[in-house]
Amino acid sequence: MELIVTDELLFYGGMLTAGVSAVLAMFFFFVSKIRKERLKARLDAEYGLPEQKRKKKKGQKE
Amino acid sequence: MGQIIASTYEIIEKIGAGGGGNVYLANHLRLNKKVVLKADKRKVTTRQELLRREVDVLKNLTHPNIPAVYDFFIEDDIVYTAMDYIEGESLDKPLKRGERYPQAQVIRWAIQLLGALDYLHSPTHGDPPRGYVHSDIKPANLMRRPNNDICLIDFNITLALGEENVIGCSAGYASPEHYGIDFSSDEDATATRRTRMGDKTSGSARGAEAKNTAGSSDETLTREDPEKTESRVLDPQAAQAFNQRGTTTSTSAKRIVVPDVRSDIYSTGATLYHLLSGRRPARDALEVEPLSEKEFSPQIVRIITKAMNPNPNLRYQTAAEMLYDFTHLRENDPRVKRMRRVNRIMAGVFSLLVAAGAASAFIGLKRMQTTENWLKLAEYSRNALETGDSALAIDYALQALPEQTGSILEPPYTAQAQNALTDALAVYDLYDGYKTQGAVNLPAAPLAMEISPDGRTAVCIYAYEAAVIDTETAQILKTLPVAESALSEAHYLDADTILLAGADGITAYDIPNDQVLWTGGPATSIAVSGDGKRAAAVYRDEQTAAVYDTADGKLIKTVDFGGRKQSVTVNDIFANPRDNLLALNEDGTLLGVSFADGSLQIFDLENPDDDIILFDPDSGYSHFEGGFYQEYFAFSATTPGDSVFSVIDTVNMEQTGGFDSDQAFGVETDGSGIYVQTENLLVKIDPVTGEQEPLVTTPDNILRFARGGEHTLITSEDKFMFYDSYANLMSTHTKEYGGDFVQLAEGIALVGSMDSPLVRVMKYIGYPDAQVFSYDSSYLHDEARLSADGKTVMLFAYDQFRLYGLDGGLIAEVDIPDAEQVYDQQYRRDADGSRLEVIYNDGLIRSYSAADGALLEEQSGDAPDSDMYEEFFTDNFRITSPLHGTPAAYDRESGRLVRELEKDAYLTYVTQTGDYIVTQYTTADGYYYGQLLNGQCEVLAELPYLCDVYDGKLYFDYPTGHVSESRIYDIDELIGMAREKKD
Missing domain, CATH: 1.20.1270 (Substrate Binding Domain Of Dnak; Chain:A; Domain 2)
Known part of the structure; x- marks a missing residue:
């Protein structure tokens, strides 16, 4: 089957796409983790700690 | 000692007072446990049995956020309820002090409260099982324990669902149903609330006591102490009777409803409202100011607003629903x-x-x-x-x-x-000539080779066997053992019989019948008479030759060499058989023998006295070649730096011709004549006149040659070439190995080497069907073109041209004037016909007709560029052809270099035909060829001797004087052809 792009472009372009996407995905993962933690802290402040965490914290305090 | 109640409880102190009575801390005298004793002074209208039963159920409630009810009794018309003492403070007290609770804390309490309500509401208590409505949920009825958990208290007026009972009406916390107001037909009570709020002209309603404008209930609520819980008797039967009247005096039909779990939901929402905002909600459900979403989480606001919807149908229908929303705040948070x-x-x-x-x-x-x-x-x-x-x-x-x-x-x-x-x-190789048919892979490199007279078989001797080969299939038919000597030979007696130096002696072998006919004495060198009836054999360095009758192998004669032997090294594995001459004449009566001492003698087998001594011993010659042709004996004798060739008439005993040279002569004889080679020449010599007929003239020295019919095969250092009877070069092939064996017969050629076990088999193939035109191959020309009408062929060079009809008839022969001033020639085909344009250096253009060769016109024009730069255009490419440099193809639109074309050749023409591009080249030595290119200018096929492309066809002009035609094959056709051939 003849394609519009060359086989080399498919290969190297594909590698590049996959690589860059993987790197961006990792970057996004770390960023979203940070955002998630921040939101969690905010939600903890608004809604209070989940019951299990509260009991655990209380147990640690005692 | 304090007051004793029911002989069981000792009042310790009064700890509170509410709308229904007082609350005491008491000591259970028997259990010695602190309890809370609630004394309710309100008039009891509920039947005692019913109250008894409810308390009996309530005291079985087990929930961490609901105090246990132990006992219930009436003394002195006062209803006492004994329950768990909950240490702590009710939530209303901090509110009164102006304290506010954090949202997270309120959520936690909401979950506990709703958990307790869900438990309370579930129809699992008592017999028959039923649920209960608290009906007086408010901050004052929520006790905050030291561990910060809450406990729902004050079940005094807990209402058994669906039953006639006393209900609480704490202002602001009580649902509209508590007041007998029914918003269940108001589809959007919240909107009504918002509308009414919007109608208010006063500022923030925070903290303001709204004027109660209850619905169309018959009752009008009056301003009352907001801290007090108003009791109201609810008669469900009266409610039912009222509802059945079906008439109202107000625009919104209201009916008396019995509070249910949704009432508790309302109260819970109102309680949470108060806990969050610090202000009690308005008594009128329609005038409750919504919580700010800026101050509190939108979800919380939404939950409380829903819980406090005046229309009970639009509230949470169960505590579990509301609890679910509180326990799933994170999951439902829009940000999450x-x-x-x-x-x-x-x-x-x-x-x-x-x-x-x-x-x-x-x-x-x-x-x-x-x-x-x-x-x-x-x-x-x-x-x-x-x-x-x-x-x-x-x-x-x-x-x-x-x-x-x-x-x-x-x-x-x-x-x-x-x-x-x-x-x-080789689809585009339409050259009549020898084409490779296949290759025989011998077990070892050959030492000697011989082809049958009809070319159908061949015998190759290698160490130390003889392989009989089918030249058609290139397969080995039979292997026979031979004498272990480099001198071992094989010869054909006829097309089907070979005579070889077998391991057991000279052997005659019948190929078709796979049969040994006879075996004679030991032999290595063999000679066969021209008529095939006699054979002479010499074994290694023996000093005799045996002569056999080839019909039966009978020994006819033994020839004594007189103490001499042929040239054999100590170890004849490495002997060079070509140094020795052993030949019989046509009828086998004369035997020519060379010897190691340099002598050469012709033995007359019938008359020994007539032997001819050509060289005496110590002649100095070490290498002899030659044989008999008719009555003539032609030979060469060579020593480094000196070689002689001579023809001897054996009848008249005289030399008829000869010459010498410092270059070696090669000599072969067969039934057709005497052939002599030296350096780059091969000639046929007339033994009588000495006249030489040139057969081959090559640029390189000839190493080996073979004659077969009208063709000659010669090898040089790196090539082997075929020539026709006119000494025209037919084809050239690259040679991979040195040390040659060449054999040629009846259109079959064998090329072998002592350096390789591969023996190439070639076959003469003609393409008569592809030929469109034949001409005298001696006419020199540069180009050949067919006219557009297909009737004429023009062969032209810079100084002349010939015009032929396709039948080969010469139409015109024209000398081009001022040929030394010719710049270029172009053969044009257009609507006006075909013509040859001769372009001169000064710009003059002479046009000659391709129909009859006549001069059509002369035209002056601009002098052409001397750099000979040309450009050609196809649909997609611009192809440049510099005089010096490599032609290149550029994309016509973008100008990008697509590909460089053929190096070391001058691009003369470019033709687009369909999807293909055909390029034509000429080399410095006059060789012309073409290439078939695809759409990316990649080479799909080589087109040797391509001269013209017209009407989708390719035309080839071969040096043999033929013009052949071929169409262009697509890849599917080629694959089909290949598969057919393979099968």
């Missing part, structure tokens, strides 16, 4: 949802990109690998073709062109593979 959504989308996008990238890389890699594999196979094909194995070359090429399945993993065919297949099939 948005984050999850974004994460999902991004995960999907990245996954897709990675997968797409990986897939693309995989596809690209597979295609590249496949292409590389195909290129390798194409290379293998070329290599096989160079060694002469065309069958293997076709096989490899076919492997590089597998059937296309249309899979994306499959790249398109490579040009190299197509080129290899085209070459292997």
Whole structure:
């Protein structure tokens, strides 16, 4: 089957796409983790700690 | 001692007072446990049995946020309820002090409260099982324990669901149903509330006591102490009777409703409202100011607003529902949802990109690998073709062109593979000449080779066997043991019989019948008479020759060499058989023998006295070649730096011709004549007149030659060439190995080497059907063209041209005037016909008709550029042809260099025909050829001797004086042809 792009472009372009996407995905993962933690802290402040965490914290305090 | 109640409880102190009575801390005298004793002074209208039963159920409630009820009794018309003492403070007290609770804390209490309500409401208590409504939920009835948990208290007026009972009406916390107001028909009570709030002209209603404008209930609520719980008797039967009247005096139909779990939901919402905002909600449900979403979480506001919907149908229908929303705040938080959504989308996008990238890389890699594999196979094909194995070359090429399945993993065919297949099939090689048929792979490199007179078989001697070969199939038919000597020979007696130096002696072998006819004495060198009836054999360095009758192997005579022997080294494994001469004449009566001492003698087998001594011993010559032709004996004797050739008339005993040279002479004789070679010449010599007929003149020295019919095969240092009877070069082939054996007979040629076990088999193939025109090959010309009407052929050079009809008849022969001033020539075909344009340096153009050769016109024009630069255009390419430099193809639109074309050749023409481009070249030594290119200017086929492209056909002008025609084959046709050939 003849394609519009060359086989080399498919290969190297594909590698590049996959690589860059993987790197961006990792970057996004770390960023979203940070955002998630921040939101969690905010939600903890608004809604209070989940019951299990509260009991655990209380147990640690005692 | 304090007051004793019911002989069981000792009042310790009064700890509170409410709308219904007082609350005491008491000591259970028997259990010695602190309890709370609630004394209710209100008039009890509920039947005692019913109260008893409810308390009996209530005291069985077990929930961490509900105090246990122990006892219930009436004393002195006062209803006492004994329950758990809850240490702590009710939530209303801090509110009164102006304290506010954090939202997170309120949520936690909400969960506890709703858990307790869910438990209370569930119809699992008592017999028959039923649920209960608290009906007086407010901050004052929520006790805050030291551990910060809350406990719902004051079950004094807990209402059994659906039953007639006393209900609480704490202002602000009580649902509209508590006041007998029914908003259940108001589809959007919240909107009504908002509308009414919007109608208010006063400022913030925070803290303001709204004027109660209850619904159309018959009762009008009056301003009352907001801290007090107003008791109201509710008669469900009266409510039912009222509702059945069906008439109202107000616009919104209201009916008396019995509070249910949704009332508790309302109260819970109102309680949470107060706990969060610090202000009690308005008594009128329609005038409750919504909580601010800026101050509190929108979800919380939404939950409380829903819980406090005046329309009970629009509230949470169960505590469990409301509890669910509180316990799933995080999951339902729009920010969490948005984050999850974004994460999902991004995960999907990245996954897709990675997968797409990986897939693309995989596809690209597979295609590249496949292409590389195909290129390798194409290379293998070329290599096989160079060694002469065309069958293997076709096989490899076919492997590089597998059937296309249309899979994306499959790249398109490579040009190299197509080129290899085209070459292997030789479809564009229409030259009448010798083409490689195949190759025989002997077990070892040959030492001697002989072809049958009819060319159908050959015998190759290697160490130490003789292989009989079928030249048609290039297969070994039979192997026979031979004497272990480099001198061992084999000769054909006739087309079917060979005579070889067998291991057991000279052997006659019948090829078709696979039968040994006879075996004689030991032999290595063999000579056969011209008539095939006699054979002479010498064994190694023996000093005699045996002469046999080839019919039965009978020994006719033994020839004594007089103590001499032929040239044999100590170890004749390495002897050079070509140094010795052993030959019989036509009828086997004369035997020519050379000896190691340099002597050469012709033995007369019938009259020994007539022996002819040509060289005495110690002549100095060490290498002898030659044989008999008729009555003549032609030979050469060579020593380094000196060689003589001579022809002896054996009848008249005289030399008829000869010459000498410092270069070696090669001599062969057969039934057709005497052939002599020296340096780069091969001639046929008339033994009588000495006249020489040139057969071959080559640029290089001739190493070996063979004659077969009208053709001659010669080898030089790196090539072997075929010549026709007119001494015209037919074809040139690259030679891979040195040390040659060449044999030629009846259109079959064998080329072998002592350096390789491969023996190439070639066959003369003619293409009479492809020929469109024949002419005298001696006429020198540069180009050949066919006219557009297909009637004439013009052969032209810069100084002259000939015009022929296709029947070969000469129409015109024209000398071009001022030929030394000719710049270029162009053959034009257009609507006006075909003509030859001769362009001169000064710009003059003379046009000659391709119909009759007549001068059509002379035209002056601009002098052409002397740099001979030309450009050609196809649909997609601009192709440049510099005089010096490599022609190149550029994309016509972008100008990008697409490909460089053939180096070391001058591009003369470019023709686009369909999807193909045909380029024509000429080399410095006058060789002209073409290439078939695809749409990317990749070479699909070599077109040797291409002279013209017209009307989709290719025309080839061969030096043999033929013009042949071929159409262009597409790859599918070529593959089909290859498969047929393979099968």
